[in-house]
Amino acid sequence: MKDRLVIRRREVLAGVAASCMGFALPSLGQDRQFPKRSVRFVVPFAPGGAADVATRPLAKELEPVWKQPVLVDNRPGGLFMIGLQAALQAPADGHTLMYLTNSMAAVQAVHKQYDLSRQLIPVTQTVSFPMVMLVPGNSPFKTVKDLVAYAREHPNKLRYSSVGVGSTEHLKTAEFQKAARFEADHIPYKSGPDMVMGLLSAQVDLTLTAANFAYTYAPKGQVRVLAVLGSQRIKEMPDVPTLRETGFDVSPFNFWSGYAVKAGTPASAVQQIYQDLATAAVTPFMNETLAGLGMSPAVSKSPDAFAKLIADELAWAMEQAKGIDPAS
Known part of the structure; x- marks a missing residue:
């Protein structure tokens, strides 16, 4: 999603190497x-989900770079809110990073309990x-059209x-319902797993x-994949x-994730963290690890580019959230 805002491994390595040679060659004497002290990644999701499995290998990759526990x-x-409050209670010095994903912008659009642009400084997508x-x-549904035909004939039974x-997930399904012209029953859970x-x-x-x-x-026959939401x-x-x-006109979509720091963190720390994350996110170890999880590295061209991605996501979510009752 929004490919113009991300760059892949070769471009990242070239750009970061040019801008932070001291990081790439710490032996030249850069005073980092x-x-x-130790760095903490706050992940507002349960262990075992996509957010968790994307963060742990990155933390492992950063420990030898930062020479501190991560x-x-x-x-x-x-x-x-539990994760966000934990991050906001920490000092604004970069040693606590907040995991961000599409869903945080989506939830902000509906519940308005926080303001990511005011409370956090985006660093980079990873x-x-x-x-x-x-x-x-x-399931009796072998195709998307099978599912839609049933849902149209049985309103709110699906x-x-x-x-x-x-x-x-809620807003994207709501968009699909509008495009396919059916009503269904929403069952919210506490976590992805x-x-x-x-x-x-x-x-x-x-x-x-x-x-x-x-x-x-899917290989075990426990689920059937009907469609991919991407382009x-x-x-x-x-x-x-x-x-x-x-045959359904739903905007292409991919999940993304990245990290932010508390508002007020010094710009020098934000830039150092960006450089370190941008380099660590595209190492051979991360490429191999993420590929095994069905993910791929995707690094923002700058912290401002990541902020733009979040703003665009919020604008989409605000449009989809019209008419949704936060208490529903």
């Missing part, structure tokens, strides 16, 4: 001002990964899940979620069509 602090719940449409493995009211467990147990009929869950459960098919599932290929 960051970090001075901790992953999972703080799920409260529509991201990862992109596909969203897919899943149904249970024993059950779909998300990780909460106003989440990206919980949401998928609901699908596996057939408590719900439909889930839009990260592709890494499909890679885990093109993905190599891991070449026979699965994009949603637009099935």
